[in-house]
Amino acid sequence: MKNDILKMQGVTKVFYTKTAQTVAVENLSLAVKEGEFVAIIGPSGCGKTTLLSLIAKLIEPTTGSILLSSNKKHAVGYMLQQDHLFPWRTVEKNVLLGLEVTKNLNYETKKYASDLLEKYGLGDFKKHLPSQISGGMRQRVALIRTLATNPDLLLLDEPFSALDFQTRLEVCDDVYSIIRRENKTTVLVTHDISEAISVADKIYVLSKRPAKVKKVFQCNLQEYTTPLKRRESEEFGKYFEEIYKCLNGADDEL
Amino acid sequence: MNFNEFSPMHLAYLKKQRTTKIVVHLLQVAFLLVFLGVWELATHLGWVDGFIFSSPSRVWKTLTDLFSQGDLIKHVWASTWETILGFFIGTVLGMLIAIILWWNDMVKRVFEPYLVVLNSLPKIALGPLIIIWAGTGKAAIVTMAVLISVVITALNMLVGFCQTEPSKILLMRTFKANKAQIFFKLVFPANIPNLLATLKINVGMSWVGTITGEYLVSKEGLGYLIVYGSQVFRLDLVMTCTIVLCLLAGLMYGSVALLEKSVKFDQ
């Protein structure tokens, strides 16, 4: 049995603003095991981004506990919804940003980042500016920027939502294969059921805001090696139906 | 892309672009020549009084006289030096103020209204005070130039700094970046276009400061010559200095524009 790399217990997050208080996450518990690919699915605005920000310790929970097994200072790599590449930095320099900021830039880490670029088809574009490459490539660069810091836990916030459908499928395949080859524990957040089924080992379905766990699905599609093959598999439809029902069913079933 | 790959139609398009550019330049020169010609003619034929309106030939004579007496270089140098000094001090100081205000939200919230008020105040109103505080030498003139450019720089840069995309700052925070890293790796580079635009404004601002400063106190410089010329009714001198001023300001603006071109990146 693998260890839990992340454990959230009874986490609640309340935002206060001048006019209102918003409960974004309520009494939420979840666990992620080492090497697992977890998808979290929920309707727009339900508190998914908030959840990832909590895990990345960008914000503090109002109540509850979030435990990471790793005690590395930069254990979590967080890939935001948009690529946010800096337009004045070349692809290569963008990828090194995290290493510079975490003061981990040395010969080895630089080589590691550069190898990642080569390995995932960006070797020829190292000296290009972000504006000179395609949206799908930019997303890959953003992923490599996150991977370059060698995090134990990877958080992805709707990483494909900015792409058109065709590109989304391709980039999803790319990203999935990169993550699997680099053997990263991953939490991916999405509102797209197919996307979740096509990549995850385990799927948490969240309720409307405030986010609570409605149900956990175990996906047994590991025999299919790519998201695309999973989408074409027989079982895919069955999973889709179940999750669709759960996602759109009444919240008070719980 | 390789130049050889251009289709004939593309080449024709490029040629047309080039031709248009040349025509624009030619028309600009033609306009200047016509303007000077009409001016000269108007004074010669007595349509306007050459004593009051001067003329290109009188300006040219004044210019060569000033030059041969060695006065031109002296005055030009004095004004240019004061302006450059005011420009640099104003820009650097304004930038520092903007950085401090950006860095500390509390300081920003306290001082921003003062900055806005100072910005709308005509700095020339402070002239008499500056003379009393900084004396009647060059210090007063440079202070004036600094004062005029510093506030606008601080305000412009602060606005730019604060407009840095919040989600890019969030990205920096996912790497646990500290404030200095966020500034030097994100906020400052993102504001280089803004800085260059501010520099362009400051060229004009510091010339305004220098010339008004010289009106008030100086014994040398183009501002001084202009005031002197108008007092003794030597309008040729006033006109000549104004034209020299135009050229100098244009030159300085041109250097900033050149700098801008050399650091332009693709956004």
Ligand SMILES: Nc1ncnc2c1ncn2[C@@H]1O[C@H](COP(=O)(O)OP(=O)(O)O)[C@@H](O)[C@H]1O
């Ligand atoms: N910093 C914040 N301050 C106040 N409210 C916030 C803040 N961040 C998120 N929210 C609110 O929390 C809710 C959940 O937002 P979010 O986590 O971004 O949803 P999702 O990513 O699932 O679309 C939204 O109603 C949003 O308005």
Ligand SMILES: [Mg+2]
């Ligand atoms: Mg979101």
